[in-house]
Amino acid sequence: MTNIAIFGVTSAIAQATGRLMACDGTRFCLIGRNAEQLEIIKQDYLVRGASDVFVFPCDLASRTTHQDLVDNIMQSVGQLDIVLLAHGVLPDQAACEEDPFEMSEAFEVNALSHMSLLTVLANVMAQHTKGTLAVITSVAGVRGRKSNYVYGAAKGAVSIFLDGLRHRLSSTGVQVLDIRPGFVDTPMTADFEKGPLWASPEDIARGILKAIEKRKDVTYLPHFWWWIMMIIRHLPRFVMHKTGL
Amino acid sequence: MRRQTYKSWGNLPFGKQKVIPLLSRSDPLPTLSEGETILPYGNGRSYGDSCLNTDGALIDTRYLDHMIQFDRERGVVTCESGVFLKDLLTLLIPDGWCLPVLPGTQFVTVGGAIANDVHGKNHSQFGSFGCHVLQFELLRSDGRRLLCSPTQNEVYYHATIGGLGLTGVIVWAQIQARPISSTDLECETIKFSGVEDFFRLEEDSQNTHEYRVAWIDCLSKGTALGRGHYSRANHADGRRVSRDSLLWKKRISFPLTPPISAVNKFTLQAFNSVYFHRQRKTIRKDTLSFETFFFPLDHIRQWNRMYGPRGFYQYQCVLPMDQACTGVTTLLRMIASGGIGSFLVVLKAFGDCAAPGMLSFSRPGVTLALDIPNHGQRTLDALSRLDEIVLNANGALYPAKDARMPPDMFRASFPRLDEFIPLIDPVFSSSFWRRIQPTSQSGDER
Numbered sequence: 001m002t003n004i005a006i007f008g009v010t011s012a013i014a015q016a017t018g019r020l021m022a023c024d025g026t027r028f029c030l031i032g033r034n035a036e037q038l039e040i041i042k043q044d045y046l047v048r049g050a051s052d053v054f055v056f057p058c059d060l061a062s063r064t065t066h067q068d069l070v071d072n073i074m075q076s077v078g079q080l081d082i083v084l085l086a087h088g089v090l091p092d093q094a095a096c097e098e099d100p101f102e103m104s105e106a107f108e109v110n111a112l113s114h115m116s117l118l119t120v121l122a123n124v125m126a127q128h129t130k131g132t133l134a135v136i137t138s139v140a141g142v143r144g145r146k147s148n149y150v151y152g153a154a155k156g157a158v159s160i161f162l163d164g165l166r167h168r169l170s171s172t173g174v175q176v177l178d179i180r181p182g183f184v185d186t187p188m189t190a191d192f193e194k195g196p197l198w199a200s201p202e203d204i205a206r207g208i209l210k211a212i213e214k215r216k217d218v219t220y221l222p223h224f225w226w227w228i229m230m231i232i233r234h235l236p237r238f239v240m241h242k243t244g245l
Numbered sequence: 246m247r248r249q250t251y252k253s254w255g256n257l258p259f260g261k262q263k264v265i266p267l268l269s270r271s272d273p274l275p276t277l278s279e280g281e282t283i284l285p286y287g288n289g290r291s292y293g294d295s296c297l298n299t300d301g302a303l304i305d306t307r308y309l310d311h312m313i314q315f316d317r318e319r320g321v322v323t324c325e326s327g328v329f330l331k332d333l334l335t336l337l338i339p340d341g342w343c344l345p346v347l348p349g350t351q352f353v354t355v356g357g358a359i360a361n362d363v364h365g366k367n368h369s370q371f372g373s374f375g376c377h378v379l380q381f382e383l384l385r386s387d388g389r390r391l392l393c394s395p396t397q398n399e400v401y402y403h404a405t406i407g408g409l410g411l412t413g414v415i416v417w418a419q420i421q422a423r424p425i426s427s428t429d430l431e432c433e434t435i436k437f438s439g440v441e442d443f444f445r446l447e448e449d450s451q452n453t454h455e456y457r458v459a460w461i462d463c464l465s466k467g468t469a470l471g472r473g474h475y476s477r478a479n480h481a482d483g484r485r486v487s488r489d490s491l492l493w494k495k496r497i498s499f500p501l502t503p504p505i506s507a508v509n510k511f512t513l514q515a516f517n518s519v520y521f522h523r524q525r526k527t528i529r530k531d532t533l534s535f536e537t538f539f540f541p542l543d544h545i546r547q548w549n550r551m552y553g554p555r556g557f558y559q560y561q562c563v564l565p566m567d568q569a570c571t572g573v574t575t576l577l578r579m580i581a582s583g584g585i586g587s588f589l590v591v592l593k594a595f596g597d598c599a600a601p602g603m604l605s606f607s608r609p610g611v612t613l614a615l616d617i618p619n620h621g622q623r624t625l626d627a628l629s630r631l632d633e634i635v636l637n638a639n640g641a642l643y644p645a646k647d648a649r650m651p652p653d654m655f656r657a658s659f660p661r662l663d664e665f666i667p668l669i670d671p672v673f674s675s676s677f678w679r680r681i682q683p684t685s686q687s688g689d690e691r
Contacts, residue, residue: 012308037269040311047312048336187308190266193249 001051003077005029007060007117008087010037012186013136016205017084022050029073029080031056032087060087061109063116070120079128082212083121085114085135090188096150103150110154115161122165125174132212133169134177135162139220141180142229145245159218166217178218179208182225251303254549255292256502256556257619257648259676263302270309270325270416274386277302282674283386285410287327287354291361292559293648294676295409301674304414306356312336313417320422321379326356326415333420338535341486342422345371347539356415361645362407362605364612365539366456366478369596371423373607375406376598381418386672390416395601404668407602409644411669411678427485428535430456432478436527440471440574447594450477456538462521463590463615464514466581471574472521473592478538498546506553508618513586552618559646560628561606561614563595568638569611575634576613583627587615603661606643614646625649644677655681 004021006014010032018028022045030045032038035057042053054076058069073080091106114135125131140148141155159178166176183189183198204221211219220226232245249264265275265283277283282301289296297303309327316322320342322333330344331351337343348363357363362375371377380394383401391413393402405412433454437443443459450457454477461473542548549557564572573592580587591614600607617624632654635642641658642650656662 034269036271040269043313044311047315187266187268190264 002026002081003029003079004082004084005031005073005077005080006084006086007031008085009041010034011086011088011188012201013181013184013204013208014084014086015041016201017086017208018045019048020205020209021082022048024049024051026050027052027054027077029054029056029077031058031060031069031073033057033059060113060117063113066113066116066120070117070124074124080121080124080131082132083125083134084208085117085133087113088136090148091150093148093150106150107154107157110151111157114158118161118165122169126169126172129173131173132175132177132215133165134175134179134208134212136179136181137162139180139182139225139229143233145232145240147245175212175215175217177208177211177216179204179211179221180218180225180229181221182228251286251297251305252289253293253296253648254290255558255619255648256549256552256554257293257558258556259294259297260299262298262300264305265302266305266308267414268308270311273388274304274384274414275302277386277672282672284673284675285326285356285360285414287357287360288329288352290350290353290357291645293644293646294680295361295644295647295678296357297676298674299676306354306414309356309416317342320424321419322422323417323419324355325417326359326381327354329354330358337422338425338428338486341424343425344374344420345377345423346374348374349540350543351536351540352543355418355420356410359406359415359418360408360410362600362602362607363645364595364607366458366593368598368607369451369457369594370455372596372598373407373600373602373605375601375605377421377423378406378601379419379421381405382416383413384416385413386670400668403601403603404665405602407600407605408665408668409604409675409677411673411675413670413673425480425486427481427483429481429485430478430533430535430538431481432476432531432533432538434524434529434531435475435477436472436521436524437475438469438472440570440577443471443473443475443573443592444570446475446477450475451594451596453477453479455479457594459592460520461577461590461592462517463577463580463585463587464517465521466578470581471577473590474521474524478533481532497544499548499550502550502554504554506555506557506618507551508553508557508586508588508616510586513588516588552616555619555621557619558617558624558628558648559614560617560631561612561643561646562631562635562640563606563608563610563612563643564635564638564640565608565610568640572634572638572640573611573613576631579627579630579634580615583630585615585617585624585627587617590615603665604644604659606641606645606658608641610640612643614643647677650681652681652683656683 006018009030030038038055042055045053088110096103137159138155140152141159144152162178181204185198199222207221250261283304284298286303286305306327309325311325313323317340347365358374362373364373383391383393391398391401456478459473459475465472593612595607595610597609
């Protein structure tokens with residue numbers, strides 16, 4: 001039996017990833033805020049072949065509940081093989097520039113809540129000799145850009161946190177995977193005009209499974225974002241400052 | 246909410262629309278401003294403007310993609326309306342079930358398949374898609390959720406099947422699958438030399454072969470007029486159902502829209518001629534995999550791009566059996582001489598199964614479908630000439646494929662139109678629907 005926990009499963013990428021894994025012999029723990037939607041996803045995974053599905057409705061932004069939540073999950077399934085962290089919001093950059101509370105709120109949901117959960121989960125996973133801790137960060141975390149540096153800073157913080165966690169767990173055999181998607185066509189990005197760089201949640205989901213299978217540390221999805229981000233990362237500042245990126 | 250360019254499969258230019266995703270099957274429809282109209286949008290595989298609502302809003306149903314229930318004993322599956330047929334097949338096939346009616350692509354949604362009451366190559370045995378829809382939930386703009394089946398809210402059931410999305414949003418549907426012996430198909434391809442041969446082959450095969458379809462070389466003239474390949478197939482014997490048959494080993498893609506259409510006089514002539522002669526023998530027997538047989542075009546992602554930035558028209562008509570032979574011959578003569586030219590001219594016979602929808606397209610007779618590159622007015626004029634032949638033969642045109650039929654053609658195609666109109670949801674409309682309104686009654690436009 002493969003036990004899979006997905007935090008923020010109502011997000012399009014997470015849901016698509018779980019769907020690809022839903023087959024005989026997989027048991028899911030689904031965590032999200034919307035209880036009704038969790039039931040819908042539970043039904044969906046069961047019909048598609050999952051052996052068992054447990055749901056845990058809760059607000060992951062409230063950090064004090066994290067230890068209890070993970071304890072509950074462990075009580076239900078005993079052991080975790082794959083953990084995927086996918087919750088988060090796309091903050092309004094302009095509002096974050098105006099209001100420090102808005103800014104720290106965005107950081108809370110996109111960075112601190114992940115780090116808090118990862119702290120609890122790492123201690124659980126460290127007792128195993130295998131398994132995967134996969135976290136969806138973003139290409140936005142690679143370099144601060146004026147169009148969304150608040151989101152980028154939060155995602156970048158999680159990436160550095162994961163680097164350190166990977167170092168810490170390197171002797172255990174637990175994979176720590178940093179997933180960095182580019183533009184993905186989801187409800188979170190519904191207001192953007194889509195172009196050729198955009199990927200579907202299903203494309204990203206397939207990439208995540210492949211990265212887990214290959215036991216990668218960091219994956220850019222789709223892969224061409226590695227090249228794009230390499231260029232952006234190395235742009236001299238005087239060039240960068242002339243762009244609207 | 247920004248306006249977005251949602252297109253239909255024909256890639257004809259139709260302008261932008263506001264897009265509102267429906268995120269959950271329990272969500273209500275959005276609140277609209279005065280005079281605003283909406284239309285559900287599945288995967289945009291209709292060819293013309295029946296899935297578009299230019300200057301209005303589209304309700305994007307792509308997130309309604311959850312399975313709800315699958316009774317493996319009885320083959321009854323319930324799912325949300327944004328689920329692709331591909332995903333249903335992936336679920337059904339390992340248990341020996343299959344959708345009874347399969348259109349030419351598996352990348353259509355269940356909602357779209359119902360709203361266009363699509364058909365396949367086995368119409369004479371299984372009818373249209375709507376024949377296998379046991380029930381569905383219809384969400385209306387007044388907030389009502391109607392459970393529709395042949396015995397409950399029947400008028401909405403019959404209006405919504407084939408109803409082009411105008412009666413409300415189909416939220417979920419329950420479908421009866423059929424068992425199959427194998428995902429492999431025993432297929433025979435027979436070269437034939439004219440329309441009369443097609444009808445002879447049809448008569449010979451209708452009791453022996455479930456799936457029947459013909460490709461016609463539309464550029465051949467004179468004595469070769471109407472020559473083509475007739476394919477007939479059955480599911481292979483012996484229990485071999487394989488999920489792998491649903492996964493193309495490698496799908497190729499048409500990566501960009503070329504600046505001009507790749508479909509022109511020369512490529513068409515070459516293709517049609519080579520395709521006709523690719524098979525030396527008169528009869529060829531093959532065992533084909535599921536996807537190769539049912540969805541050959543799905544192998545090339547975005548094949549519609551080959552028609553270039555101006556896009557293309559599809560023309561699909563049905564002619565009643567008594568008019569079919571002469572009607573099809575006249576149409577083909579017109580196509581060959583008018584230089585309309587098409588890669589894929591497909592001829593199929595419909596059986597006598599009554600379609601459940603008030604606006605269902607399939608009806609007893611023979612249906613001819615072709616793709617035509619968009620050359621502006623020249624193309625429209627040529628298609629109007631085809632309309633005349635179809636009208637004279639008491640035929641009908643298929644709204645799912647249409648981007649240009651005039652109002653009188655629509656009215657002549659759908660005798661139950663007046664029964665349908667009162668069941669339309671007051672805030673639902675589409676570019677297609679506004680286009681086929683008689684101009685004298687423009688005050689009634691929705």
